[in-house]
Amino acid sequence: MKFLVSRLTIGNVIVGAIVIILVVLPVAGGPREWLLYLLLFFIYLAMANMWNLLAGYSGLISLCQPAFLGIAGYAVAMGTWVSIPWWLGIIGGAIIAGIFAILIAFPVFRLSGIYFAIGTLVVPEALRLLFFLWKPVGGELQGGGAGYIIKGLADVQMSTIYWTALGIAVASAVIMRIILNSRLGLGLAAIRDNERAAASCGVNTFRIKLYPFLISAVITGLAGAVFYVYQGYIEPSSTFNVKWTMIILLATVIGGLRTEGGPIIGTIIVVFLYFLLARYAGYSLLIQGVILIAIMLLSPQGIVGIMRNTRFYRAIFQLANRRLANAKTE
Amino acid sequence: MTDVGTLVSPIIMGILLGGLYALIALGLSMVFGVMRLINLAHGDLVILGSYIAFACMTYLGMDPILSLVIAIPVLFGIGFFIQQFLMSRAFAISAEAPLIIAFGIALIIQNTNQIMWTPLSRGLTTAYSLSSFHLGSYQFPLSYLLNFIAAVVVMLALREFLRRTYLGKAITAASQDRRAAQLMGINTKMIYGFAFAIAMICAAIAGIFLGMTFPFTPTSGIQFLIIAFGVVIIGGLGSIFGTFLGGIILGLVQTLTGFFFGPATQMLFIYVIVLVILAIRPKGLLGR
Amino acid sequence: MLKVRDIDVFHETFQALWNVSLDVRKGEMLALIGANTSGKSTLLDTISGLLHPTKGSIEFEGKDITKLDPYQIVELGITQVPEGRGIFPEMTALDNLVIGSYSRQARAKREQNLKKVYEHFPILEGRKKQTAKTLSGGEQQMLSIGRGLMADPKLMLLDEMSLGLAPIIVNELFKALREIRETGITILFVEQNVRRSIQEADRAYILENGRVTLSGTSAELCEEEQVKKAYFGITTAEICEEK
Numbered sequence: 117m118k119f120l121v122s123r124l125t126i127g128n129v130i131v132g133a134i135v136i137i138l139v140v141l142p143v144a145g146g147p148r149e150w151l152l153y154l155l156l157f158f159i160y161l162a163m164a165n166m167w168n169l170l171a172g173y174s175g176l177i178s179l180c181q182p183a184f185l186g187i188a189g190y191a192v193a194m195g196t197w198v199s200i201p202w203w204l205g206i207i208g209g210a211i212i213a214g215i216f217a218i219l220i221a222f223p224v225f226r227l228s229g230i231y232f233a234i235g236t237l238v239v240p241e242a243l244r245l246l247f248f249l250w251k252p253v254g255g256e257l258q259g260g261g262a263g264y265i266i267k268g269l270a271d272v273q274m275s276t277i278y279w280t281a282l283g284i285a286v287a288s289a290v291i292m293r294i295i296l297n298s299r300l301g302l303g304l305a306a307i308r309d310n311e312r313a314a315a316s317c318g319v320n321t322f323r324i325k326l327y328p329f330l331i332s333a334v335i336t337g338l339a340g341a342v343f344y345v346y347q348g349y350i351e352p353s354s355t356f357n358v359k360w361t362m363i364i365l366l367a368t369v370i371g372g373l374r375t376e377g378g379p380i381i382g383t384i385i386v387v388f389l390y391f392l393l394a395r396y397a398g399y400s401l402l403i404q405g406v407i408l409i410a411i412m413l414l415s416p417q418g419i420v421g422i423m424r425n426t427r428f429y430r431a432i433f434q435l436a437n438r439r440l441a442n443a444k445t446e
Numbered sequence: 447m448t449d450v451g452t453l454v455s456p457i458i459m460g461i462l463l464g465g466l467y468a469l470i471a472l473g474l475s476m477v478f479g480v481m482r483l484i485n486l487a488h489g490d491l492v493i494l495g496s497y498i499a500f501a502c503m504t505y506l507g508m509d510p511i512l513s514l515v516i517a518i519p520v521l522f523g524i525g526f527f528i529q530q531f532l533m534s535r536a537f538a539i540s541a542e543a544p545l546i547i548a549f550g551i552a553l554i555i556q557n558t559n560q561i562m563w564t565p566l567s568r569g570l571t572t573a574y575s576l577s578s579f580h581l582g583s584y585q586f587p588l589s590y591l592l593n594f595i596a597a598v599v600v601m602l603a604l605r606e607f608l609r610r611t612y613l614g615k616a617i618t619a620a621s622q623d624r625r626a627a628q629l630m631g632i633n634t635k636m637i638y639g640f641a642f643a644i645a646m647i648c649a650a651i652a653g654i655f656l657g658m659t660f661p662f663t664p665t666s667g668i669q670f671l672i673i674a675f676g677v678v679i680i681g682g683l684g685s686i687f688g689t690f691l692g693g694i695i696l697g698l699v700q701t702l703t704g705f706f707f708g709p710a711t712q713m714l715f716i717y718v719i720v721l722v723i724l725a726i727r728p729k730g731l732l733g734r
Numbered sequence: 735m736l737k738v739r740d741i742d743v744f745h746e747t748f749q750a751l752w753n754v755s756l757d758v759r760k761g762e763m764l765a766l767i768g769a770n771t772s773g774k775s776t777l778l779d780t781i782s783g784l785l786h787p788t789k790g791s792i793e794f795e796g797k798d799i800t801k802l803d804p805y806q807i808v809e810l811g812i813t814q815v816p817e818g819r820g821i822f823p824e825m826t827a828l829d830n831l832v833i834g835s836y837s838r839q840a841r842a843k844r845e846q847n848l849k850k851v852y853e854h855f856p857i858l859e860g861r862k863k864q865t866a867k868t869l870s871g872g873e874q875q876m877l878s879i880g881r882g883l884m885a886d887p888k889l890m891l892l893d894e895m896s897l898g899l900a901p902i903i904v905n906e907l908f909k910a911l912r913e914i915r916e917t918g919i920t921i922l923f924v925e926q927n928v929r930r931s932i933q934e935a936d937r938a939y940i941l942e943n944g945r946v947t948l949s950g951t952s953a954e955l956c957e958e959e960q961v962k963k964a965y966f967g968i969t970t971a972e973i974c975e976e977k
Contacts, residue, residue: 177542179549223725230484233545234675235724237486241672242717249710358668362553369546398561405554409532409547416539612836619822619833626820629782631808631837631885 127436138282142275151278155346157387158281162288162339163360164367164379166332169292172374173301174328175308177229179361180220180236183243184213184333185340186355190247192341193350196267197253206280206341213337217330225325228311244356263351266344277346284338291331292376300327359401366404370411372418381419455584456705460698462586465594466659468693469652470670471677472600473645475689478678480621480641483533486548489671490555491646495521495653496662497559500568510570510654517650525646530639552667559664570657589658596655597693600648601686607644617641669713676720679727735760735920736781736812736889741790743773743780750776752944753790758889758922763915765935766924773944774924775817778891782814783807794889808837811888817897817924819878823867827858827877830866834884843886850917851880854910872903879910883919890914892923896930908934932956 142151163181170176188209195205224235251259258264295301303324306314315321344350363386371382389407393400415421423429474488485491495517502513528551536543575589608614620627620637628634656662656670673696681692699719704712736758743751751773758764768774779785781792783804791800799807813834821830831851835844852859855876861869866877875895882890892911896904911934915921925931932938932952940948940955948958 171542175541177545220721223721226725226728228728229541230545231724231728233486234484234672235721237668238672238675238717238720241668242714242721245711245714245717249714358553362549365546365549373542399557401553402557402561405550405552405557408550408553412539412543412546412550413532413535416543612832612841615825615829615833616836618825618829622822622824623820625784626816626822627833628784628804629808629814629816629820630833630881631805631813631840632833633803633805 125437125439130436135282135286139279142278148274151274153387153391155278155281156390157383158278158285159339159343160363160367160386161285161379161383162281163336163364164371164383165285165288165292166335167364168368168373168379169295169328170332172368172378173296173308174304174325175229175311176325176329177233178236178329178332179233179358180224180239181332181336181364182240182356182358182360183220184217184336185343185360186240186243186247186350186352187216188213188337188341189344189350189355190264192344193264193266194253196269197258197264199268202266202268202272202345203280206338206345209341210334210337213340214330214334217333218326221322221326221329225322225329240356240358244352247352247356261351261353263349265349269345269348272345277342281339281342281346284335284342288335288339289380291335295328295331296376300324304328362401362404362408366408368418369408370418372420373416375417375420378418378420385419453702453705455586456701457698458581458584459586459590460701461694462590462594462697463659463701464690464694464697465597466590466652466655466693467673467677467696468681468690469593469597469600469648469655471674471681471689471693472604472686473648473652474671474674475678475681475685476604476645476648477642479685480617481529481533481537481638483537483544483548484675485645486545486671487528487552487555487667488649488674489669490552490559490667491521491524492649492653492656492670492674493559493662493664493667494524494555495650496570496657497563497568497653498650499570499654499657500563503570510572510575510658514651514654517654518647521646521650522643525643525649526639529642530635533642534635534638556664556667563664565663565665567661567663568657569661570654572658575658587659589655593655593659596651597690600651601690604644604648605686613637613640617644672717672720676716676723679720679723735795736922737791737793738777738781739791739793741780741787741792743776743785743787745776745785750944751780751787754941754944754946755790756939756946756949758920761915761918761920762936763911763934764920764922765931765938766922766941767926767928767931767938768924768941769926772941774941775893776944777941778814778893778922778924781807781812781891805837808885809839811839811886812891813882813885813887813889814891815878815882815893815895817893819871819874821866821874821878821881823865825866826862827864827866827869828862830877830881831858831862831884834881835886837885840884840886844884847884847886851883854883854913855880872899872906875899875903875907876910879907879914883914887919889920889922892921894924894926896925896927904930 138154141154163185167178167181170178188206191209191212192202192205195208196202200208220239224232227235248260253259254264303314303319306317306319307321307324311321367382367386368379369382370385371380372378389404393403411418417424470492474485477483477485477488498517498520499510499513502508502516503510532547532551533544536547577588578585579588579591608618616627616632616637617640619630620632620634624634676696677689677692680695681688681690696716700712700716703715738754738756740753740755741751742749742753754777756777766774766777776785780787783799783802783806786801791798793799794810794812797810799810822833825833831848832844835841835847840847857873858876858880861873866874869877879892879895895907911921911923932955935952937951938949938955939946948955950958
């Protein structure tokens with residue numbers, strides 16, 4: 117208890133309060149549109165956090181995130197065709213995404229930097245073709261380009277999906293915090309700065325890169341599976357699509373790559389953009405591409421990078437870290 | 447059992463197709479060789495070349511090959527701009543910045559093509575691109591032969607340019623030792639801009655011949671980026687001859703898998719082969 | 735000819751040069767002496783425009799060149815023969831020389847300068863079709879110097895020319911330098927070998943930890959107690975006798 121109290125900073129209390137508000141929102145009668153945008157926010161946030169873990173903290177510019185979310189999505193969808201309930205499918209899908217991550221780690225981890233990026237880019241493209249051809253369940257009329265309907269969702273409430281997504285988003289943030297404060301975080305920093313030197317110091321670079329890759333595959337898979345449960349059907353061309361990579365990349369880069377708060381701020385903006393650009397859907401990728409380039413050139417650390425240099429931010433930061441109870445001053 | 451005779455046709459088709467693939471990969475290889483940048487937007491820039499020819503054909507009634515007089519300067523300018531104003535700054539920021547910026551460029555081009563031309567599949571069809579030629583008792587599309595000839599011509603021209611002109615030598619020098627090149631009085635920043643621009647000339651030519659061979663959509667870029675990358679991985683980055691060989695190998699893979707397993711699987715095979723080669727020889731099959 | 739005035743130069747956050755001043759007079763052979771990391775190479779790179787000083791100025795033949803880019807400085811007639819030779823390994827020896835004449839003023843004199851290079855280093859003519867990386871260490875250094883000459887320079891900067899080469903080859907290189915200087919090209923060379931530098935040069939500067947600690951004509955430096963002390967193992971008498 118004392119340990120908990122000592123951690124009770126103003127910032128943590130505020131974050132806790134926000135989470136509680138988000139949890140009760142569906143019961144308190146929040147408008148359906150709000151819930152929808154928040155749902156998207158949770159899903160994107162979980163994915164952006166995981167991409168930040170890879171690209172920001174581990175130096176792995178992965179362009180295969182659609183593979184993880186798509187595989188998990190397909191697992192849920194195909195599962196419901198053989199009477200596996202959707203919630204079990206989500207878990208199973210995430211595990212399959214994790215296993216898939218381990219399998220592709222063998223070829224792609226032999227590549228570094230730019231080669232890694234291209235190597236991972238191939239993966240979702242190959243999967244898209246595969247799922248166009250492969251029709252394991254549902255006979256000739258289902259699957260392939262037509263995709264699958266996810267069955268047995270008739271009595272699933274919107275709020276259930278919402279809470280699941282919220283849980284995954286919170287979990288992704290907590291996992292980030294734990295990793296960054298652990299030995300793994302230290303090892304990752306060492307590898308990012310100089311892989312060869314880290315290897316010669318006895319760091320098992322393969323294993324240490326595999327952990328974040330695996331974790332990101334599982335969490336991205338969970339988030340993707342929830343998304344497809346919400347959407348109700350899945351088909352290959354929009355699933356294994358660079359648009360997903362774009363959303364994830366944009367959320368991380370706008371907010372601030374290699375900053376803990378970056379993905380949260382970035383995801384808020386991406387969802388907001390989605391809302392704003394809904395009328396100009398045709399131009400949305402164009403505008404996002406321009407924003408991506410502009411942010412990268414003008415402020416490589418994103419919005420968090422800009423804010424860090426302002427006095428206001430520092431003041432808020434100090435306030436947020438002030439302890440509520442003067443338990444013990446270290 | 448397949449009769450050996452029936453294999454002749456896919457083999458010749460594969461070699462001819464390899465010319466087109468080498469042509470597509472040439473610009474990617476050059477940008478990597480000189481700037482050490484994998485241009486994620488390369489496929490989309492090639493497709494942009496196809497669309498420019500399509501526009502010239504639709505509005506001006508120009509022959510696709512003739513439309514090179516427009517496509518080449520446009521892509522030259524775009525290439526120079528990308529290097530000079532975006533990439534040269536990105537390199538100073540971080541290792542991932544050039545990649546992320548190239549990704550942004552790719553999406554901008556894709557979306558622009560989509561706005562201008564809708565997501566429908568297009569092609570550069572002319573009287574001669576649909577006709578065919580005979581070789582013994584076999585029949586082949588004429589466009590495949592044109593691709594191959596274009597590839598050989600462009601590669602020889604590029605090789606002579608790099609060997610004989612001051613600009614070409616400066617590009618070679620800057621790719622081997624940037625610091626020493628600067629000390630020789632070479633304005634490396636400008637040279638990088640020209641290298642990117644020249645790579646985009648290759649992309650423009652590739653785009654037009656691609657458009658005469660295959661249908662394309664605004665999102666075809668990624669498919670041809672992966673093919674180009676596969677070619678370069680097989681042939682070794684920065685070598686013109688290796689690129690040619692890589693193209694032919696990949697062309698053969700495509701036509702032979704198409705022959706044995708049906709056309710639906712041929713791209714899947716190419717992707718798997720690219721991944722397998724990456725796993726065995728991360729720095730390329732023929733690379734140093 | 736070249737006036738370096740009170741420059742400070744940083745590598746990122748590390749200050750490599752402190753308030754350094756240096757003069758090069760037309761037609762002379764000047765040595766810049768110092769241990770590793772004393773800042774000699776940094777000074778050459780700053781003159782060449784690869785690095786820019788945060789304070790102070792550099793003037794060449796009355797023109798301020800402090801903020802110019804390397805290629806502009808080459809066009810004005812300053813060429814650097816980089817340390818570790820810096821040849822283009824995959825190009826032929828001839829192409830290496832040709833690329834040396836890249837800058838505007840040098841292109842017109844290409845054939846003429848090429849002839850001069852072959853006069854100084856006859857061995858290069860026989861090697862011209864060979865890939866540069868297949869040449870021996872000494873030949874590579876000759877190629878690098880020859881490439882510098884192709885830029886038609888007024889002032890030639892040489893960075894650690896003798897590094898890793900056998901004494902007999904070093905002798906040959908210094909002989910070539912003396913000949914080059916006879917043709918009217920001013921030379922500033924960087925060396926670690928104190929004795930050799932003072933022998934060969936008219937004047938010398940000594941750099942320590944990024945500062946000029948001593949300068950003067952070779953004769954003056956022979957007399958300096960500090961040189962004796964700083965570079966143990968060598969008595970001034972010995973150096974001056976050889977001179």
